[in-house]
Amino acid sequence: MSPLNQIRFRLPRGARADAVLAGGVFVLVALAEGSRLSRGGESMLSLTVSWLLITTVCGALLFRRRYPVTVGWFTVLATGAYYLLSDIDAPLIVVPIVVLYAIAAQGRMQAVVAMSAAMVIGTSVGALVGNSDVNGTAVFMLTGWLVAVVALGSVRHGRVAYAEEEARLRATEERLRIARELHDVLGHNISLINVQAGAALHRLKKDPAQAEEALGAIKASSRETLRELRTTLGVLRQVDEEAPxxxxxxxxxxxxxxxxxxxxxxxxxxxxxxxERSLPAPVDLVAYRIVQESLTNAAKHSGAGRVTVRLAYGDRELTLAVEDDGRGSASCPAEAGGGSGIVGMTERARAMGGELTAGPRPEGGFAVRARLPYGATGVPTKWSDR
Structure with missing residues (x-):
């Protein structure tokens, strides 16, 4: 890259931008006031007060971020006083207009409307009393500028508020996604470990061989839990740029x-x-998590003797069902003492454009049924190719 391409002009921002603007306006007004000095005939008191107003109005711009409304009223009133004392059409009006825009961009519409009205009323009074420098055209132009500035500031405030709300929604959705993922990763295996540990304790003295088998299952489940947890945390941390x-x-x-x-x-x-077909990755993951959570609920709550997982591959969607012959409503953690498994599964299905229902079966037991559309990326293929 050439040195010329590396040189980039950056506009000042924040307090530095306010200082540059204040200095620029001061210089322009000072140049305009120079004609007053060269013309003569002005009283020293009028000149002194005019320069004092110019200096304080431009200097007040440096404090607009800390005291926006106070600075707004001061610049409006002081600028009006300046134009009453001076017959020079200096650009000092730029300062209150900038301050009004900033206040409108903060959403303080009552304050900015009151300041704008004060400016228009003051200019109109000047036109009525016969000030030669103020006429109907000046009032009309000032009103147009103020309306435009307030409108632009209001639009800016709306865009910022919308962006902030969108960011909050994205953060909330991400927290929910992480919570669901951690619940699925940890809940299934830890629930199985709990069941297996209870079985091991029960069989320890009566049937040591079965207790040893249960302990082996606990070891395998805990190892799988650690593996999935590390994978999930690795994605969340994004330690490096390599793909998982x-x-x-x-x-x-x-x-x-x-x-x-x-x-x-x-x-x-x-x-x-x-x-059977290769599913889009998001749909495949959601289907897996629904089956996983359903089996977890069945193991923890239902007391089922048998569970059937049905996977039906249609032309446009996957339909799955997990049915058990347990105690019906006891298979649902929401009805059996709290939990968010059913809620999490429902949210996952809806996120894919599908739906999920869960409840007791008429013939006894509990069933979780979900419908998951493939979307546009599902490509039919043999199961063995996966």
Whole structure:
């Protein structure tokens, strides 16, 4: 890159911009006032007061960020007093206009409307009393400028408020996404560990072999929990720029969920219908999490003797159901003493443009049913190709 391309002109911002503007206006007004001095005939008191007003109005601009309304009223009144004393059409009016725009951009519309009205009324009074420097055209032009400035400031305030609200919504959505992901990662395996630990304690003296098997399942589940937790935290931290090496969970790992559930004493059967296909990654992850959470609820709450996972691949959407023969409403943590599993699954399904229902089955037990549209990226393929 050439040195010329590296040189970039940057406009001043913040307090530095206010200082540059105040200095520029002061110089322009001072040049205009020079004609007053060269012309002569002005009283020393009038000249002194005029220069004092010029200096204080320009200097007040430096404090507009700390005391916006106070500076606004001061610049409006002091600028009006200056134009009463001086017959020079100096650009001092720029200062109160800048301050009014800044106040409007902060959303303080009552204050800025009152200041604008004071300026228009003062100019109109000057025109009525016969001031040769003020006429109807000047009043009309000043009113137009003030309306434009207030409108622009109001638009600026609306855009900033919209951007802030959008940022808050994005942050809230991200927190919910992280909470759901951590709940799914930790809740399933820790729930299985809890069930397996209870089984191990129960069988420790009666059947040491089965207790040892349960402890082995606890070890495997805890290792899987640590692996998924590290993966999730690694993505959140974004320690480096390398892409994650571990694939995102999907329905290809459903057999792992079934194996974990069986180790916890929960027999699970999978039924697949339709033309199996490779799913879009977000849909695949949501389907996996719904099955995972449903099996977790069944293991913790239902007392089921059997669970069936049904995966139906349609032309445009995946339909899945997890049904158990347990105690019905006890399979739902929201009805069995609190929890956010059903809520989290519903939010995930809706985020994909689908829907989820959960509730007791008429024939007994509990069922979670979800419909997940593929979107435009689902490509039919053989299951074995995944």
């Amino acid at each position: 090496t571990a694939p995102a969970p999907g329905l290809a790992r459903t057999d792992e969920l079934v194996a974990s559930a069986k180790l916890a004493g929960l027999p699970v059967r999978i039924e697949r219908t339709g033309s």
